[in-house]
Each structure stands twice: as structure tokens, then as C-alpha cells.
Amino acid sequence: MTGRQGVARRSHVLLAAGGTVLLGGCAAAEEQQSTLDPAGTSAQAIDVHWQTMLWVGAAVWVIVMAMMVATLVRRRRRKQDGGPESDGHRKGEGHRGPLFVALAGAVIPAVIIIGITAQSVWVLQETDPGQEVAGTTIAVTGHQYWWEVEYPEYGVVTANEIHIPTGERVKLELASTDVVHSVWVPELSGKTDMIPGRANSMWLETEEPGTYWGQCAEYCGMQHALMRFVVVAHEPAEFEGWLQAQAQPAAGPPAAALEDQPELDTDEAPAEQDPGLVAQGREVFMSSSCVYCHTISGTEAQGREGPDLTHLASRETLAAGTLPNNPGNLAAWVVDPQAIKPGNEMPGTDLAGLELQALLAYLESLE
Numbered sequence: 001m002t003g004r005q006g007v008a009r010r011s012h013v014l015l016a017a018g019g020t021v022l023l024g025g026c027a028a029a030e031e032q033q034s035t036l037d038p039a040g041t042s043a044q045a046i047d048v049h050w051q052t053m054l055w056v057g058a059a060v061w062v063i064v065m066a067m068m069v070a071t072l073v074r075r076r077r078r079k080q081d082g083g084p085e086s087d088g089h090r091k092g093e094g095h096r097g098p099l100f101v102a103l104a105g106a107v108i109p110a111v112i113i114i115g116i117t118a119q120s121v122w123v124l125q126e127t128d129p130g131q132e133v134a135g136t137t138i139a140v141t142g143h144q145y146w147w148e149v150e151y152p153e154y155g156v157v158t159a160n161e162i163h164i165p166t167g168e169r170v171k172l173e174l175a176s177t178d179v180v181h182s183v184w185v186p187e188l189s190g191k192t193d194m195i196p197g198r199a200n201s202m203w204l205e206t207e208e209p210g211t212y213w214g215q216c217a218e219y220c221g222m223q224h225a226l227m228r229f230v231v232v233a234h235e236p237a238e239f240e241g242w243l244q245a246q247a248q249p250a251a252g253p254p255a256a257a258l259e260d261q262p263e264l265d266t267d268e269a270p271a272e273q274d275p276g277l278v279a280q281g282r283e284v285f286m287s288s289s290c291v292y293c294h295t296i297s298g299t300e301a302q303g304r305e306g307p308d309l310t311h312l313a314s315r316e317t318l319a320a321g322t323l324p325n326n327p328g329n330l331a332a333w334v335v336d337p338q339a340i341k342p343g344n345e346m347p348g349t350d351l352a353g354l355e356l357q358a359l360l361a362y363l364e365s366l367e
């Protein structure tokens with residue numbers, strides 16, 4: 001073996017090792033988005049195809065490498081025995097006949113390629129995003145940088161969470177209000193683009209209840225990476241319960257609290273979920289710019305620029321999977337959304353002190 005061959009071989013080994021480390025790193029991500037752990041019908045078909053290509057490719061590689069090593073060993077042994085270095089072919093020793101060349105060089109590769117092509121045609125049919133789907137229809141609209149999720153048959157609108165029943169093929173009707181986005185839930189399905197002015201659709205189906213992370217898969221601007229969402233798969237009965245709760249208008253503050261609203265008093269520390277404070281927060285919300293962009297059903301807030309906040313407190317995340325939904329993060333978001341997600345469409349607010357606390361208490365009450 002010449003020195004150069006040795007270097008080339010070693011760098012291949014290094015590349016292979018590096019690739020393994022990289023793949024391992026991806027699979028270990030916390031909020032898992034791994035195509036290698038499929039839980040949906042469509043992702044499973046894709047996985048079958050991927051596994052076939054991986055293992056057939058690995059088998060071919062192992063066989064070719066084994067034959068190469070065998071040849072090298074044989075050659076070296078012959079050299080040690082004092083024989084001439086490269087007359088194997090002339091003598092016919094170790095020479096592979098035309099039948100071998102035809103099989104290994106043409107027939108076997110052709111069989112493998114035809115087989116894998118046939119399988120990919122099957123996968124394309126199995127996963128076809130445009131196929132007829134009988135189940136629940138959900139309209140999902142991409143915005144820079146969040147997802148509007150509507151259940152037209154049930155009058156439910158939410159954001160950044162797609163709740164689905166298990167054991168049913170659910171249809172997603174995709175649209176975009178600005179630029180091209182793409183829906184991808186690696187554990188459930190492949191990607192489908194949301195193109196402004198074009199009606200695309202896709203479907204999701206899983207037997208396993210759970211939370212699956214999704215991601216915008218088409219670069220759409222500054223905060224593309226923070227345009228995430230979750231798919232929450234429920235048992236059908238639980239899903240019905242979720243739909244019913246979401247179809248309710250926002251919980252208003254108790255009537256008593258509305259009657260005797262205390263004056264805003266900056267000296268007094270407010271109690272958690274104080275009904276008076278919640279009622280004041282509602283006033284603050286309705287009299288500030290929030291109403292131009294956000295809807296809270298059952299109130300005068302009917303803006304459509306930002307996520308529907310009717311059941312904000314029931315959601316797991318804020319700002320499209322950017323932050324876990326808890327009081328601290330909610331306060332940080334409302335005060336300075338541009339610090340958290342620079343370039344997003346929500347401006348910060350000047351509200352402070354008790355007014356801000358009241359506003360936050362109201363938002364937290366939107367179960």
C-alpha cells in the first residue's frame with residue numbers, strides 16, 4: 001500500500017467516526033425531534049425506507065471491504081513468499097472471471113437499485129400528503145413566526161399547538177399569510193410547505209398519545225429557528241374534552257369583582273389570582289394596544305395579527321415554543337418581546353407597576 005492510499009483510508013475512517021458522533025448528538029436533543037424514533041404512520045413508512053437503505057448500504061460496504069482486505073492479505077503473503085508482486089492476473093491466480101464481474105458489477109447493483117426504487121414509490125404513495133382524509137380537519141396558517149391553528153367545525157382557534165385524537169387520520173389544511181413556511185413533525189410525518197395563495201394539505205396519524213415537537217422547515221426570516229410548535233395526541237375521549245374546553249369563551253372575572261373594583265393602589269402587593277386584580281387586568285388589556293392584534297373570545301378584543309389568547313394559560317409554551325408557559329416567562333415576554341425574539345411582530349409595552357401586574361394576572365386566568 002502506498003503512503004497516499006494509507007492517508008486516504010485513514011481520513012475515511014475519521015469521516016465515518018465523525019458522522020457517527022454528529023448523528024448521536026442530534027438524537028440526544030432534549031425536546032426530541034428525531035426521524036429515527038417514528039411514532040406516526042407516515043414517519044414509520046419513511047423510516048422503513050431509511051432503514052432499508054442504511055442496512056443494504058452497510059452490507060455492501062462490509063462485503064466490499066472484506067474482499068479488499070482479503071486481496072491485500074493474499075498479495076502481501078505472496079510477496080513474503082518471494083513471488084513476483086503483480087503477476088496474479090497473468091497467472092490467473094485470484095483472478096475473478098467474467099461471471100463475477102457481471103454479477104457484482106451489474107446484476108446485483110441493478111437488483112438493489114430497482115428494489116430501493118420500488119420501495120420509494122411505495123413510500124411516496126403511503127405518505128402522499130394530498131390523499132383523501134376522512135378525519136377531523138384542522139386549518140393551520142403560518143405567520144412570521146408563529147402558527148394559527150383553527151378547528152372550523154368546532155369554532156376553536158388556538159396557536160402553536162395542534163391537538164389531535166389518536167387512531168385517526170387528521171387533515172391539516174395549510175396556508176400562509178406572508179412568506180413560505182413548512183410544517184414538519186419529524187416523529188410523525190415528512191415536511192409540507194405553506195405557500196401564500198396556494199392551498200396545500202397534509203395529514204397526521206398516530207396510535208401513541210404524547211407530545212411531539214414540530215418545526216418550521218423553510219427559512220422564513222430572522223426568527224425561523226424559533227418558529228416551533230407541539231402536536232399533542234390525546235385518546236379520543238380526552239380530545240373531545242379538550243375541544244369542548246377550547247370552544248368556551250374566555251372565563252370572565254367573577255361578577256362580584258366587577259361591581260366593586262378597588263382603586264389601583266401601588267402600595268399594596270397584589271395576591272395571586274385576586275379576582276379584583278384579574279378584573280382590572282381585563283380593563284388594562286381592553287384599553288391598550290393588545291386588542292388590535294389579539295382575540296380573546298367573548299370580549300371586544302378581536303385582533304387577528306397575533307395568536308388567539310382565549311385559552312392562553314392552557315398552552316404549554318409561549319411565542320411558538322420559545323419559552324415554557326409560566327408566569328415569569330409571560331411577564332418577560334409581555335414587557336419586552338423583542339429582547340426574547342428579535343424581529344418578531346409584537347412590540348413591547350410601556351405598562352408597568354400595578355397595571356402590568358393586573359394585566360399579567362388576567363392573562364394567567366385565561367385557562
Ligand code: HEC
Pocket residue numbers: 144145146159160288289290291292293294305306307309312315317318319320333334341344345346347349359363
Ligand atoms: C402589533 C401587534 C401586537 C400587539 C399590539 C400585541 N401583540 Fe402580542 N403578539 C403579537 C404577535 C405577532 C405574537 C406572536 C409572536 C411570535 O411568536 O413570533 C404575539 C404573542 C403574544 C403572546 C404569546 C402568545 C402565545 O400563544 O405564544 C402573548 C401572551 C401576547 N402576545 C400578549 C400581548 C399583550 C398582553 C399585548 C398588549 C400589551 C400584546 N400582546 C400586544 C402581536 C401583537
Ligand SMILES: [Cu+2]
Pocket residue numbers: 142143145180181182216217218219220224227
Ligand atoms: Cu416559518
